[in-house]
Amino acid sequence: MASINYATREISCKIVYYGPGLSGKTTNLQIIHRKIPDKDKSEMVSLATETDRTLFFDFLPLDLGSIKGFNTKFQLYTVPGQVYYNATRKLVLRGVDGVVFVVDSQSDKLQENLESFANLEENLREYGHSLETIPLVLQYNKRDLPNVYSVDELNKLVNKYRSPCYEAVAATGVGVFTTLKAIGKSVIDKFNAKYSGFQGTRRPMPAGGQAPAAAAPAAPPRAPQQPIIPARPVTPLAPANPFAAAPNPFASPAPNANPFATPSAPSFQTPPTSPFAAPVANPFANPAVNKPPLTFPAPGFGTPLNIPEPKGPAQGPLSGFSPPTGNPFQSAGLGNPAPPAGSTPFPSPFPGQMPGASQAPAPRPSPASNPFLGSPSEFRPFPGAPTSPTPPIPAMPAAPGLGFGNPAKPNVPVSPFLNSFANPNAKSESTFAPPAGLTPAANPFAAPAANPFAAPPSNPFGAPGPVASPFNAGQGFSPSSNPSPPSPPAPTINYGGFGSPPQAPLSQPNTEASGGFPNFSQSGFNPPQPRNPNLRPLTPPPEIGMPPQQQELPPATAPQASKPSPFSQFGAFEDNSGIVSTYEDMAKQDFKTKKLPNPTEKKKGFFGGLFNKDK
Amino acid sequence: MGDFVLYKEDIDRLSKILSHLITESASSYVLLVNKDGNLISQVGFTPKIDVTSLAALAAGSFASTRAIASLIGEQEFSVMFHQGEKENIHISLVDEDVIMVLIFDDRTNLGLVKMIANQAKAKLVEVLLDIRKNEFSDTMPDVDHGQDVSNQIDNIFPDQH
Secondary structure, eight states: OOEEETTTTEEEEEEEEEOSTTSSHHHHHHHHHHHSOGGGOOOOEEEEOTTSOEEEEEEEEEEEEEETTEEEEEEEEEOOOSGGGHHHHHHHTTTOSEEEEEEEOBGGGHHHHHHHHHHHHHHHHHTTOOTTTSOEEEEEEOTTSSSBOOHHHHHHHTOTTOOOEEEOBGGGTBTHHHHHHHHHHHHHHHHHHHHOOTTSOOOOOOOTTOOOTTTGGGSOSSOTTOOOSSOOOOOOOOOOOGGGGSOOTTTOOOGGGOTTSSOOHHHHHSOOOOTTOOTTTOTTOOTTSOOOOOOOOOTTTTSOOOOOOOOSGGGOTTSSOOOGGGOHHHHSOTTSOOOOTTOSOOOOSOTTOSTTTTTSOOOOOOTTTOTTTHHHHHOOSOTTOSSSOOOOOOOEESOTTOOTTSOOOTTOOSOHHHHGGGOGGGOOOOSOOOOTTOOGGGOGGGOTTSOTTTSOSSOTTSOSSTTOOHHHHHHHHOSSSSOOOOOOOOOOOOOTTOSSOOOOSSOOEEOTTTTTOOEEOTTSOOOOOOSSTTOOOOOOOGGGOOOGGGOOOOOOOSOOOSSOOTTGGGOEEEOTTSOEEEHHHHHHHOHHHHHSOOTTOOOOSTTTTTTOTTO | OOOEEEOHHHHHHHHHHHHHHHHHHTOSEEEEEETTSOEEEEEEOOOSOOHHHHHHHHHHHHHHHHHHHHHTTOSOOSEEEEEOSSOEEEEEEOSSSEEEEEEEOTTSOHHHHHHHHHHHHHHHHHHHHHHHTOOOOSOOSOTTHHHHHHHHHHHHSTTOO
């Protein structure tokens, strides 16, 4: 089933190409993959035998980009067509949102087509679905071969559900994209129909071919994927940019500009487009063939649904995370200029006029609502940095390709996280007592140049692409009232009071050795060094040094150490997950500290060193 | 089994647990994937990894071992481990619909990863239970969204008919 991610505003749908062996399912995907423009190219995964027969599945992710504020992604799968691979075929069907049934039009393949279609029905039934609820498109492939059934014959023989059907010669690409468009539209239309019933306007979906008058108004103004029966060229679409119609959040805060605002009535009351509608184009819209309209399961149909409060993004554009529609540089489509990644902080020109600000109160950034603020006290990934305001590892909500693992961009001037410390309201309470001699300025962990956690190199919640700047997120919580503190010059790192740097159980990742791959160094501890002279190491402003008397020390749960450890004064840390760990505790668990003896330590005992091959 | 609806809040909760998980276990990457192959959440350090494909393949791999399990009379195998020369993958079942994929290398060891993953599992289950109560609280902004999808495909593949 579709996966809807509000954090990244993504909808992901699974489309499966089904059909008998050698009917051209993999070829369909290969053609699509070949034609994807290089900039959007994604890898196609093919689990095939040595003879290029599909063994498990082929997989091609297809990112359609942002459509009405939702980044729509299709995951195209094929199944192995051969009869004896039914076990794996069934696995691929799990969670399917739409099916393309590729029919081999050759006359001697009819039986295989029918068997495969029956198999599809049976496998769907095992998942509790049926072709009456799952959008289905038929592709009559191999139309260029001589001994093929006519389309009419295939309609009678195979097209049991009177689904939209298209002729194709997949090997040359003919009909491949028409089919793709048709199934994409069907899947999304069904999605619309499923989720547009908040005011009881959900309607039973008409069966394929039957186009009741109710669904007729929803007919697309131009139906580019009319079934090509008989085959006819599809008029090339004008290069219309659907984003051009997207409401500009600054121009006019239209109701639809922010989908999280009060849902506008028109979008609920308009009858949804039927996935089977294609009324004007469907050759089966023959009144003589009257089938009862099929209905989609409609949970909540007829009863007013409680529209749940949108949880995350409804906090408003200033609450730390701006949904793409709330961010002028992410939402306004391709036409709007986007600041280059890593540019200087760009305060929102309209801090109070973000779409949705009128509906949703824009609270002051609070630690709880700010991803960069709230987390440090709740979760500290590196216990070795007790006073460092180390934010958690920036989590990437399912958005591949965000350069989370990349090294920090060299020209990121200031961490949005550190920025937040200038705001007294946004002070996070810490459970740590700073060690006596460890002043904030001397804290080696405060230099985010080598710390991939302190300065998220890209906006983990932003849309991938040209706007992957931390300041997109930064806009969210302190647009203009909270200017970034100037960064002090590079601090001299000392370890205040400690003769040697404390050995963190998990030392700071060292990004130098592996080119951006944070490397949990085995050598115990690497003081972060600015690896690029252009990088300005950041230190927190002096006022964030938290006086020790404000700190609470949770009781350490570790067993009493026999001798005092430098870690003991760090106290324990606790995150919300309930695990209480002390540094002693973790240091004891740490295999690395056990594995790596101190090289300067001399062996003791009579035979010490005698049998040491190193000597 | 309905659609998987994730809000930022859910992602934050999951990410916090997963962040803790990878730091505690010294793994390099962790993915939460549902059994359909959809990526739910991911945290980690590995650059240039095709997480979409990884998610789909991990789900497929898990599904196939499930089929193997049923052949020998088991309902399913809850843990899978693939050992490589440098990188290893530990796949474990979180709940009936979600699997967790942990990538780690020789800087940690399987025992630790297993233990920490088990600890995280209980917390993840709680969050996932809440996520399943989520509903799609928004409608598509426009009923003609399907047409937009069609147009967008036309834009991506301008010369194909």
